Amino acid sequence: MTADSNIPPETPEQAAETGTLAARIALKQRAGGVAVPVLTAVIAFLLGGFVVLATGHNPLLAYRDIFNGAGLNWIFHPTTNVANTAAYNLTQTLLQSTTLILTGLAVAFAFRCGMFNIGGQGQYFVGLYTANWIGFDFQHMAPLPHILLAIGGATLAGALWAGIAGFLKATVGAHEVISTIMLNWIAIWMGEWLFGDGGPLQNVANKTVPISNDVASSAQLPVFWGVQQLQGLDIGFFVALAALVVFWVVLNRTTLGYEVRAVGFNPEAAAYGGINVRKNLVRAMAISGAFAGLAGAIDMLGYLYHFGVSDIPVSNVGFLGIAVALLGRNTAIGTGLGALLFGGLLFGTTHGLSSNVIQPELAGNLTYMIQGLIVLFVGADVLILYVWNTRKKLRLRPAT
Amino acid sequence: MADDVVLEMRGIRKVFPGIVANDDVSLDVRRGEVHALLGENGAGKSTLMNILYGLYRPDGGEVLLHGKPVTFNSARDAIQAGIGMVHQHFMLIPVMTVAENIVLGAEPRDGVFLDERGAERRVQELSEQFGLVVDPGALVSEITVGQEQRVEILKALYRGAGILVLDEPTAVLTPQEAQELFAIIRSLQADGKSIIFITHKLNEVLEIADRITVLRRGKVIETVPREGATEASLARAMVGREVLLRVEKAPAQPGDVLLKVDDLHVTDDRGIPKVRGVSFDVRAGEIVGVAGVDGNGQTELIEAITGLRKIDSGTVTVGDRTMRSASAREMLDAGVGHIPEDRQRRGLVLEFTIAENVALHDYAIPPDAKWGWLFPARMVQFAAGLIKEFDVRGGGPLSRAGGLSGGNQQKVVAAREIARDPKVLIAAQPTRGLDVGAIEYLHRRIVTERDEGRAILLVSLELEEILSLSDRILVVYEGEIAGEHTGEVSEEQIGLEMLGGAERTAA
Numbered sequence: 001m002t003a004d005s006n007i008p009p010e011t012p013e014q015a016a017e018t019g020t021l022a023a024r025i026a027l028k029q030r031a032g033g034v035a036v037p038v039l040t041a042v043i044a045f046l047l048g049g050f051v052v053l054a055t056g057h058n059p060l061l062a063y064r065d066i067f068n069g070a071g072l073n074w075i076f077h078p079t080t081n082v083a084n085t086a087a088y089n090l091t092q093t094l095l096q097s098t099t100l101i102l103t104g105l106a107v108a109f110a111f112r113c114g115m116f117n118i119g120g121q122g123q124y125f126v127g128l129y130t131a132n133w134i135g136f137d138f139q140h141m142a143p144l145p146h147i148l149l150a151i152g153g154a155t156l157a158g159a160l161w162a163g164i165a166g167f168l169k170a171t172v173g174a175h176e177v178i179s180t181i182m183l184n185w186i187a188i189w190m191g192e193w194l195f196g197d198g199g200p201l202q203n204v205a206n207k208t209v210p211i212s213n214d215v216a217s218s219a220q221l222p223v224f225w226g227v228q229q230l231q232g233l234d235i236g237f238f239v240a241l242a243a244l245v246v247f248w249v250v251l252n253r254t255t256l257g258y259e260v261r262a263v264g265f266n267p268e269a270a271a272y273g274g275i276n277v278r279k280n281l282v283r284a285m286a287i288s289g290a291f292a293g294l295a296g297a298i299d300m301l302g303y304l305y306h307f308g309v310s311d312i313p314v315s316n317v318g319f320l321g322i323a324v325a326l327l328g329r330n331t332a333i334g335t336g337l338g339a340l341l342f343g344g345l346l347f348g349t350t351h352g353l354s355s356n357v358i359q360p361e362l363a364g365n366l367t368y369m370i371q372g373l374i375v376l377f378v379g380a381d382v383l384i385l386y387v388w389n390t391r392k393k394l395r396l397r398p399a400t
Numbered sequence: 401m402a403d404d405v406v407l408e409m410r411g412i413r414k415v416f417p418g419i420v421a422n423d424d425v426s427l428d429v430r431r432g433e434v435h436a437l438l439g440e441n442g443a444g445k446s447t448l449m450n451i452l453y454g455l456y457r458p459d460g461g462e463v464l465l466h467g468k469p470v471t472f473n474s475a476r477d478a479i480q481a482g483i484g485m486v487h488q489h490f491m492l493i494p495v496m497t498v499a500e501n502i503v504l505g506a507e508p509r510d511g512v513f514l515d516e517r518g519a520e521r522r523v524q525e526l527s528e529q530f531g532l533v534v535d536p537g538a539l540v541s542e543i544t545v546g547q548e549q550r551v552e553i554l555k556a557l558y559r560g561a562g563i564l565v566l567d568e569p570t571a572v573l574t575p576q577e578a579q580e581l582f583a584i585i586r587s588l589q590a591d592g593k594s595i596i597f598i599t600h601k602l603n604e605v606l607e608i609a610d611r612i613t614v615l616r617r618g619k620v621i622e623t624v625p626r627e628g629a630t631e632a633s634l635a636r637a638m639v640g641r642e643v644l645l646r647v648e649k650a651p652a653q654p655g656d657v658l659l660k661v662d663d664l665h666v667t668d669d670r671g672i673p674k675v676r677g678v679s680f681d682v683r684a685g686e687i688v689g690v691a692g693v694d695g696n697g698q699t700e701l702i703e704a705i706t707g708l709r710k711i712d713s714g715t716v717t718v719g720d721r722t723m724r725s726a727s728a729r730e731m732l733d734a735g736v737g738h739i740p741e742d743r744q745r746r747g748l749v750l751e752f753t754i755a756e757n758v759a760l761h762d763y764a765i766p767p768d769a770k771w772g773w774l775f776p777a778r779m780v781q782f783a784a785g786l787i788k789e790f791d792v793r794g795g796g797p798l799s800r801a802g803g804l805s806g807g808n809q810q811k812v813v814a815a816r817e818i819a820r821d822p823k824v825l826i827a828a829q830p831t832r833g834l835d836v837g838a839i840e841y842l843h844r845r846i847v848t849e850r851d852e853g854r855a856i857l858l859v860s861l862e863l864e865e866i867l868s869l870s871d872r873i874l875v876v877y878e879g880e881i882a883g884e885h886t887g888e889v890s891e892e893q894i895g896l897e898m899l900g901g902a903e904r905t906a907a
Contacts, residue, residue, distance in 0.1 A: 253773065253774050254772050254773060254774060255763055255772045258764075258774060259763075261752070262752070266746075266748075268745055269746050269760070270749070271708060271728060272738070272746045273760035273763075274727075274728050
């Protein structure tokens with residue numbers, strides 16, 4: 001007997017009797033299961049396809065080339081030799097996915113505690129800065145302790161950064177959406193100062209360039225696929241995979257996770273159960289920030305090695321993490337798959353696309369369009385559910 | 401007689417995946433009749449009415465209005481055919497006036513503008529015609545629940561409803577408001593309107609209905625005239641077996657004081673004093689009932705005792721531990737069990753499984769957890785035992801609590817609280833919204849727990865529940881104890897004290 005067979009049939013009547021719209025939507029979401037996020041993505045890609053079509057190109061060819069550009073065609077002829085284009089492309093996609101898994105988990109963890117952490121970008125930045133500082137300033141350390149120190153420091157920095165927002169919410173009720181956005185800007189301007197002219201983290205070699213030092217080789221993560229000089233895939237990828245497992249285990253197999261979920265679903269019932277809600281808000285926010293800070297560390301130590309003032313406005317992995325988490329329904333496996341999708345899109349639309357298949361100006365922006373559509377659809381879930389339910393109704397109607 | 405029939409539903413069938421909600425249901429309603437639709441939660445009453453109101457399409461059967469078959473594709477069709485429905489949850493717009501809400505969707509116009517005066521006049525006329533007193537110019541956000549219900553009824557009448565469906569109309573009303581509603585129903589009846597009255601309260605049915613149709617598991621069990629029907633016969637038809645409507649209990653044998661509340665002062669979220677110097681105690685093996693009209697400090701009193709609300713002054717003593725301002729956790733550890741007044745908002749995490757809900761207080765200690773690590777299998781095992789003991793139906797340990805019926809949800813809450821073996825059990829509105837079968841079970845269980853030697857504090861808005869269960873009764877009025885009774889006391893006396901009209905017995 002499986003767990004599912006115990007679940008009683010939920011009739012619309014029962015659903016209506018339970019009341020709120022939110023409850024009804026939650027019910028339908030469960031009913032939709034994995035189909036709804038998949039449908040969300042499919043519709044987003046369809047609409048993206050129409051835009052490609054409108055610019056006079058064949059969307060099928062465009063998507064095929066993006067798929068290939070992301071190295072996903074590697075599965076048809078796998079090889080570990082990065083001289084093979086598909087293999088090389090795949091390592092680059094996975095590099096992007098590594099970051100997105102972690103920033104996605106950051107958003108997902110806060111969501112599970114009922115909070116919207118929109119500050120993944122800022123937490124990522126402070127992790128990045130901290131990793132750069134520890135990676136460069138602590139010379140002559142043995143590789144393993146150096147890496148652990150840099151990763152630990154960056155993770156802690158991210159946790160503290162997000163913890164500020166959690167603390168403000170728990171004590172004075174400041175909404176985390178507002179405070180994390182503000183903390184994003186503080187992190188951005190902090191970077192401008194740190195790496196800018198005369199800044200404490202500006203490189204020592206050339207004082208006219210607003211770029212940081214490179215982290216010491218002892219702090220660089222080993223590359224296991226590809227060549228380090230050509231931005232190979234580093235072991236940070238496994239750290240991200242491990243983070244997915246940790247996320248699931250913490251939420252589902254620890255008392256901490258139980259508290260997080262209880263507070264996320266129903267803070268009033270959690271308080272009644274004897275759970276300290278405020279403590280959980282701060283803690284969940286800090287853990288959320290730790291994931292984003294870890295992402296910053298992995299990027300810095302894995303392939304960036306340095307960071308400059310001009311890199312700051314370009315980075316948006318923290319925001320992409322929101323789309324990843326939303327698409328992945330704030331679950332570990334969903335976030336992993338969402339990160340792979342967006343990693344592929346990010347790399348696949350920005351490299352080697354021929355102007356014969358897609359308008360060059362459109363290429364990179366297609367990712368952001370699809371990201372936007374997915375966020376929109378997840379936000380407007382009701383719409384997708386409507387489509388989904390209509391489809392079911394049509395199917396259920398007996399043939400006459 | 402037959403041509404008096406205004407509405408007939410014949411052989412209605414409605415199937416939802418996995419459940420037959422209505423199975424060959426037939427019902428006829430006569431002109432000027434109050435027809436009660438009686439059944440437990442989930443018996444199919446709401447489904448049937450949603451079909452009548454055009455919200456669901458039936459899978460079989462037909463609806464005849466004045467002898468002619470009709471098909472409603474939406475509520476709009478039903479409204480046009482003269483059917484009005486007042487839902488349990490009102491659908492009014494708080495920032496608009498009573499008159500605006502009533503005419504909404506069919507406004508009298510003055511050019512392109514709303515004819516505000518015309519609307520108010522029309523509402524006034526209707527209001528006088530049926531004895532439904534409302535202030536047409538008042539904002540809906542400023543009127544009471546009872547008045548909101550009248551607005552809903554007027555809304556249906558304004559649209560020309562000849563058949564009015566009232567879905568559990570008394571669930572949100574005080575006893576006084578319910579009496580006023582019955583007077584309104586009688587005046588509507590005198591005017592030739594037909595009323596379908598959905599309920600699971602037996603006394604109401606016997607008071608107001610002309611005929612009664614009992615539904616059970618989607619089928620019509622019987623349609624009987626009020627004459628000759630008794631609470632016992634209706635309960636039997638509803639539940640399908642004999643039901644004990646009176647709680648049988650031996651005299652209390654009070655032991656040591658287990659809960660002592662001393663000069664307690666508590667304020668609500670807005671800083672308004674809600675509990676003002678309350679002192680009482682509850683002994684082992686006795687049930688102390690707290691009676692009172694909603695909003696007289698009961699909620700704040702319970703929250704203070706359970707550590708969910710800050711105490712301004714005074715103390716709460718559980719067993720031999722006197723506490724001034726304890727956390728919810730400390731109160732749980734001191735031995736306070738609490739069946740909260742709102743099981744869905746506070747008593748359960750609806751998205752959690754039954755097993756997870758059973759673990760809500762003790763998730764962090766063995767056997768549920770050790771060193772911060774959860775043992776879900778043990779939670780499931782423990783929950784399975786409780787599900788059996790408390791006869792929770794509709795799901796296993798891994799089913800979502802939100803999928804259970806109200807009665808079974810309440811059993812899960814009660815099971816969890818009782819299984820912790822509390823010294824003091826606080827039961828707030830333990831049977832609100834439940835059907836007779838579940839009420840019977842919970843009442844018996846509360847008495848059993850009393851006999852086990854627990855101190856039980858019962859807080860309820862249902863005077864009948866207080867009277868039948870309590871060994872001692874406290875009446876609260878505006879945050880103070882307005883009366884205390886042991887032994888026989890009349891309902892009138894308590895009712896008087898509830899409204900603040902009695903001499904202080906304590907003074």
